[in-house]
Amino acid sequence: MENGKLPHEHGTRAASERIKKELGNMEKFQLVADIFKQLGDTTRVRLFWLLCHCEECVINISAMLDMSSPAVSHHLRILRGSGLIVCRREGKEVYYQAADTQQSQLLHKMIEQVIEVTCPEET
Numbered sequence: 001m002e003n004g005k006l007p008h009e010h011g012t013r014a015a016s017e018r019i020k021k022e023l024g025n026m027e028k029f030q031l032v033a034d035i036f037k038q039l040g041d042t043t044r045v046r047l048f049w050l051l052c053h054c055e056e057c058v059i060n061i062s063a064m065l066d067m068s069s070p071a072v073s074h075h076l077r078i079l080r081g082s083g084l085i086v087c088r089r090e091g092k093e094v095y096y097q098a099a100d101t102q103q104s105q106l107l108h109k110m111i112e113q114v115i116e117v118t119c120p121e122e123t
Ligand SMILES: [Zn+2]
Pocket: 052, 053, 108, 112, 118, 119, 120, 121
């Protein structure tokens, strides 16, 4: 692509210079890809969605997902690493919940829109 000109000229709505410039920012797009990779697993989507609505310990989460605690812990670690969930220690117990960020809220709403479920907090 020379001088910002594209190989084909269709006379249709063309990508702006700004779009072309943003596309070059690999690191930013990598961030998005990484977030979707975190949620590219059914268990983690269920886990994340669950934690959008409550704060729970590993044992209770395991019971709700019908999975072993080590398996749940593994997925919790991955989600924590991406900043989608946070944890809080209280005595011997550690509680997990979705991070209070716009990113988490958007993903929460996106999941509900995709699976066509009304947010349990809205009913
Ligand atoms: Zn919800």
